Amino acid sequence: MPHYTAPVADLLFVLCDVLRIDRGVSDSTDRDTCAAILTEVARLAETRLAPLNRRGDLEGCRLENGVVRTPAGFPEAFAEVCAGGWYGLDCAPEHGGQGLPHMLHSAVGEILSGANMAFHIHAGLTHGAYSAIAAHGSAAQQALYLPKLANCRWTGTMNLTEPQCGTDLGLIRTRAEPVPGSDGRYKLHGTKIFISAGDHDLAENIVHLVLARLPDAPEGVKGLSLFLAPKFLPAADGSPGARNAVTATRIERKMGLHGNATCEMVYDGAEAELLGGPNQGLAAMFTMMNEERISVGLQGYAQAERALQGALTHARERRQGRAVTGAAQPGAEADPILVHPDVRRMLLDQQGFTEGARALTLWGAQLVDLARAGDAGAAARLSLVTPVIKGFLTDKGIESCLAAQQVLGGAGYIEEMGLSQILRDARVTAIYEGTNGVQALDLVARKLGADGGAALLALLGEIGGFAAAPAPEEIARDFLAPLRGALGHLQAAAFRLQSYGASDPEAALSGASDFLQLFGHVCLGYMWARMARAADALPGPARRAKLDAGRHYMSRQLPATALHLARIEAGAVAVLPLDAGAAE
Known part of the structure; x- marks a missing residue:
């Protein structure tokens, strides 16, 4: 199983430099506070939870006389996580929580899920249950249940x-x-x-x-x-x-x-x-379900992060062949496979997705914080992007895990290497909490037209305004210009779906999955443009690494918006010839 290292530095960059958590609804949450929390949960995740991941896969759970027994080591580790209060960071202090932003809760969730997804899911739905009871429960129900759910007793x-x-x-x-x-x-x-x-x-x-x-x-x-x-x-x-x-x-x-x-x-x-x-x-349950859909999106990219770490380590250590421009390490019998352009392409595809997905999910968590504070516009945008976060990040997270497995070659197909488990665990994220096809239908059939399309127009305006703002030449050329092009594709796709309307609903819904993918690429492009602006102030090597990863995404992944637009504009011609009523 690949060693897991919590991406604390990247999380701090997004929270503090990109999204400016210190200027949000909890302005007392500064960089030092975030760093202390993430560093401590990283220690717990790396030393206690990650080592149990393989054991959980091999041993599994067992049913004994109507009671489920978890793998060895899980009960002790769960008690330790609960004792630290890690599951209730954003719960109300009167219930035993710490009242911190949901953004920070989500960042901690990435670390716990990345270290051991199966373990983390034992508490994963608890936070949603807490939110549902807090929103819809009676005073007596809240008094009884919320303090116990906040700390996962x-x-x-x-x-x-x-x-x-x-x-x-x-x-x-x-x-x-x-x-x-x-x-x-x-x-x-x-x-x-x-x-x-x-x-x-x-x-x-x-x-x-x-x-x-x-x-x-x-x-x-x-x-x-x-x-x-x-x-x-x-x-x-x-x-x-x-x-x-x-x-x-x-x-x-x-x-x-x-x-x-x-x-x-x-x-x-x-x-x-x-x-x-x-x-x-149903209304009460959706309070829980919508929160869980964002959490599942987080699971998708958290597994991609762990897979990327394993693939990168392997690419640095595995020696096969020579660099096309000549031996990179002449004293060795072969060069590390990292020298090969196609290996670097796969790794950069993973990095570009994972870092963009992290920013998108934490931005979604920021919208949660704003919505809780009474910002109706943020609540509407959150509703709009929830199926995108769930659907796009899990689809692409699975693709990223596959790419990591491919970097390992034959070794990636062997259970002992760990990539197989990561991929198998990640696969369910595109299925549960509403399959990704359902997310696409929800986006097109319900979310786009809500309140006359106000949320979509507001988001298009937000992204368009950011993309049009003055910026250093490198940022404007490599990030903002591609973002404007992709945004144009999103606007054209939305217009085309609207034009189908009630007169041709099958044409609209046949393009729903492509629209979700197109929307997701634009959102990640927006996040990368924001990260590029923030990275411009970083010291030299860190600035270059961040901009290189973002430039790869903008030049190699974001152009997929044109493909998805072409599919949407094709309508139902290529999708519906199959007769759903045919006997065989």
């Missing part, structure tokens, strides 16, 4: 999918029956599948957020309500009490993430209480 899950439905939540059958004579209690009956960390032995309790139907509820998604169903019913003093009637009955055998149990959960009269209003479950 209790963890949270999200229960949507059932055997007969995934994306189409209107098909949910799990039912909630009122308990006669109780004070708002219900009994849940049904089966949920694909529940990440549905059961484990790491926390005192697990709080399941479950979508279900009340009696006489309307059909479809309008009839869904959200319920809290803890594994152990809270006692009078708030401690875990009697075992609830919810059980993990199966652990899925998966391609990757073996160190995290994906469970089938059976609710056999489990006691639950309503979270939010009756038949308002």
Whole structure:
């Protein structure tokens, strides 16, 4: 398994030099504070979590009498992470959190996920559960659950999918029956599948957020309500009490993430209480789901970062052939493969993506902070770019992991080298929390036209204004000019999709995935332009390294916007000849 080194310097550059965290909603969060936090979590991730990554993959989780047992070393490491307060950095101080910006929480999340993604997912949905209860819970629910979720003494899950439905939540059958004579209690009956960390032995309790139907509820998604169903019913003093009637009955055998149990959960009269209003479950659940989609985008590029580190180390150490311009190291029997242009191309493709993705995700986290502070414009932009962050960063993250595996050649196909596990773990990021095709449909069908397209127009104006601003010649030529060209492609694509409109919805939606990819490239181009402006003030070698990586992205990756525009303009001609109703 490649050694993992937390990218503290790059995280600090984005947080402090590009996004200026010290000038945001928490102006007391300066560079020294960020550096101290990231340095300490990096030590924990590198020394405690990364060494468990391979063990988790090999050993996996096991189901014993309805209880999931995690791999050896996981419980002790989880206790250590929780004791440090790392999962609740941006939670409210009155709940035991530290009240720090979500940007910093996301930066810490990259380090923890990069070190051991399967381990980190045990707490990954807890933050979303915290946010959902904070936004929609009663005062009593908030007082009971939020302090325990903030420090992961209790963890949270999200229960949507059932055997007969995934994306189409209107098909949910799990039912909630009122308990006669109780004070708002219900009994849940049904089966949920694909529940990440549905059961484990790491926390005192697990709080399941479950979508279900009340009696006489309307059909479809309008009839869904959200319920809290803890594994152990809270006692009078708030401690875990009697075992609830919810059980993990199966652990899925998966391609990757073996160190995290994906469970089938059976609710056999489990006691639950309503979270939010009756038949308002989907709105409450989306508070959690949208947050998790950004977190999944982060997972995608965090795995790409770890894969890049392994590929770069191998390229420096593996000797094959000679540089095309002559021996780079004549005293050795061969040169490191890093001398070969195609190897450097693959590595720079990975670096250009990973660093741009980091900036984009932390910018999304900055929008979260602004939205929480009441900035409606930031909230609208966040809604617009959420499917882009999730879809584009996971698609490209998987491609980046593949490229890293390719750098290793045959060794990359061998399990002991570790790239196989990274790739297998990363693969699910394009699938869960809504497949990337669903993200593209959400972007085109719902987000583009929201409020008359106000969020898109605002973002186009923001990027266009930045690209048109005066800049040093090198920055203007190598970053801002390409960004303006790509922005023009995005505007043309949006206009074309709008022109299809209601008269030809299949033409519009057949281009949805290309539009998401085009949008993602423009967003990364925007981030690289911002990073280039900030890097211009760095000392010589650091400035050159950053600008070289960005220049590679702008010249070799950003031109893909023209390809995606051409596909969108082709309409449905090449997509729809297959008869969906044909028997075979």
